[in-house]
Amino acid sequence: MEKKVIINEERCKSCGLCVSVCPKHVLRISEKLNSNGYHPAELFDNDNCISCGFCYLICPDAAIEEVRRLEPVRK
Amino acid sequence: MKIIYKKPEPITKTHTTYCPGCPHGIAHRLVAELLEEMNLTKKAVIVWPVGCSVFGYYFIGTDAVEAAHGRACAMATGIKRVHPESFVISYQGDGDLASIGIAETVHAAARGERISVVYINNGNYGMTGGQMAPTTLLGQRTTTTPYGRDAKLNGFPLHVPEMLAAIDGPAYIARAALDSPQHIIQAKKFLKKAFTAQTKDLGFSLVEMISACPTNWKLSPVEAMERIRREVLPVFPIGEFKVAKGVE
Numbered sequence: 001m002e003k004k005v006i007i008n009e010e011r012c013k014s015c016g017l018c019v020s021v022c023p024k025h026v027l028r029i030s031e032k033l034n035s036n037g038y039h040p041a042e043l044f045d046n047d048n049c050i051s052c053g054f055c056y057l058i059c060p061d062a063a064i065e066e067v068r069r070l071e072p073v074r075k
Numbered sequence: 076m077k078i079i080y081k082k083p084e085p086i087t088k089t090h091t092t093y094c095p096g097c098p099h100g101i102a103h104r105l106v107a108e109l110l111e112e113m114n115l116t117k118k119a120v121i122v123w124p125v126g127c128s129v130f131g132y133y134f135i136g137t138d139a140v141e142a143a144h145g146r147a148c149a150m151a152t153g154i155k156r157v158h159p160e161s162f163v164i165s166y167q168g169d170g171d172l173a174s175i176g177i178a179e180t181v182h183a184a185a186r187g188e189r190i191s192v193v194y195i196n197n198g199n200y201g202m203t204g205g206q207m208a209p210t211t212l213l214g215q216r217t218t219t220t221p222y223g224r225d226a227k228l229n230g231f232p233l234h235v236p237e238m239l240a241a242i243d244g245p246a247y248i249a250r251a252a253l254d255s256p257q258h259i260i261q262a263k264k265f266l267k268k269a270f271t272a273q274t275k276d277l278g279f280s281l282v283e284m285i286s287a288c289p290t291n292w293k294l295s296p297v298e299a300m301e302r303i304r305r306e307v308l309p310v311f312p313i314g315e316f317k318v319a320k321g322v323e
Contacts, residue, residue, distance in 0.1 A: 002076055015096030015289075015296040021256055040093070056080040056255040060100030061091055068076040 004049045004068050005056075011063035014023035016063065018055035024048050025053060083107040083320060089133045096296020098253040098286040099128055102195055105263050107135050107163065108269055120154050122147045126168040127202045128187040130197070133238035145176025148183035163190045170200040172231050172277045173209040179283075180235070181215045187244035187278040191269045194235065196287040198307065200302075205291030209233040212310055217291070224254040232310060236283050240316035247313050247318040252285040258313070265315065280322075285311055 005027075012034065018041050019027045025044040034040050040063070041051060051069040085107040092101050110116045119137040123129060132139035138161075142150040147165040155163045167234040172180050173196050183190065199217050200206040206219045210232050214223040224232075240248045247269050251262030262284055271278035285307055287299035294302060 011090055013095035017096055017296050017300065020297040022302075029235075036090075051213055053080045054256040057259045058101065059104075060088050060093065060095075060097055062082050062104055064080075065082040067080040068133055068275065069079050071077055 001046060002068070003043060003046055004051050004066060005068075006068075007041055007043065007068040008063050008065050009034050010036075011039035011061050012038060013061055013063075014038040015041060015060065016041075017058045017060065021054045023052060023054065024050055041050050064071045080103065083111045085110050085135050085137060087134055087136045091134050092130055093127060096287070096299065097127070097201075098197075098284070098290045099195065100134075101127075101259060102132055102166075102193060102269065102284055105259070105266055106166070106193060107245045108138065109267055110135075110265065111206040113270060113274070114268075115162045115270070116273075118160060119164060119240045120244070122154070122165045124161065124167040125202075126171050128166060128168065129202070131166060145174070146179055147236040148159075148176065148188070148190065148192065149179040151192075152183055152186070152188045155188060155190050159189075162270075165190055165192045167194055168201070169190065169194070169196045169198065169210045170208045173235050175211075177233075181239070181242070184239045184279045184281070185242050185244045187246070189276055190279060191273045192279075192281040193266070194283045195282055195286045196235075196311065198284050199288055199291050201288045201291055205288070206257050210235075210294075210311075212306060231241070234311065235253050236281065236316045238279060244279050245281065245317055246319035247280035247282075247315075247322050248285040249281075249315040250285065250311060251315055252303060252308060252313055253290045254287070254300045255287070261313070268315075268318070268322050271287075272319065275321055277319050277321055279289075283311075285313075
């Protein structure tokens, strides 16, 4: 499935604010390094993400570029 | 997939120079979002201050001017009077607006200049190393008040919106906080009203944004946001202090 939260890892400064406000605890600071030497945040549990957008609202560096929600399936 | 939020267009590709967790970036994004929503990007002129946000013109791609320390409101007055069709925003910090530039701010408000001011209050001079600012809380340790701010020696914190709300000139005065998603949504609503006050030509508008300075408070970004809720908001309450008719 497509990612619900698109994170620009180069912009992330690893402040951890998105992790602190996530109501479903689906974000974490990853082990990766970006070119500035920060560990960027990552979405590790895409299925449980509810697309509330709190991470986008609190992100000070506009590193969270998009938040998407699944369209309801009509039958 | 339906897009709920998207990075606003006026935010440039340049990475910000702020410390990790600095709410300046949140304020930048709110300004950029509103410029995009209200279709003002093309005619916006942002007057940037002296302080951490001195390089703001690299991060928001609009026309910009760099003002001398504290004189952003005076400069914005000039730009608005020469180009009345432009949309003028003055973006200032507390050391800039409330200390050296208080005269320019109060008189711009008293004249009812058609400008919008975004006022970031983080309680110290962040750029120069965390010295005491007029908005430093009583008992707060800074590099120039190492034993905590003492009311007898250093005076009391300055409440700028309450002060300006007593003047007749301003159309919209409010205070918001940038500590949690709920308060950020509210801050955007306040800022939208402030921008509306200018587009409807009603008068001066100012929104104070309670911000954090994790580096100089010597706290982690998450702890700094908690300190805002615990210590700063009881002294600087959120709210609208003056709403003129027609600002909605």
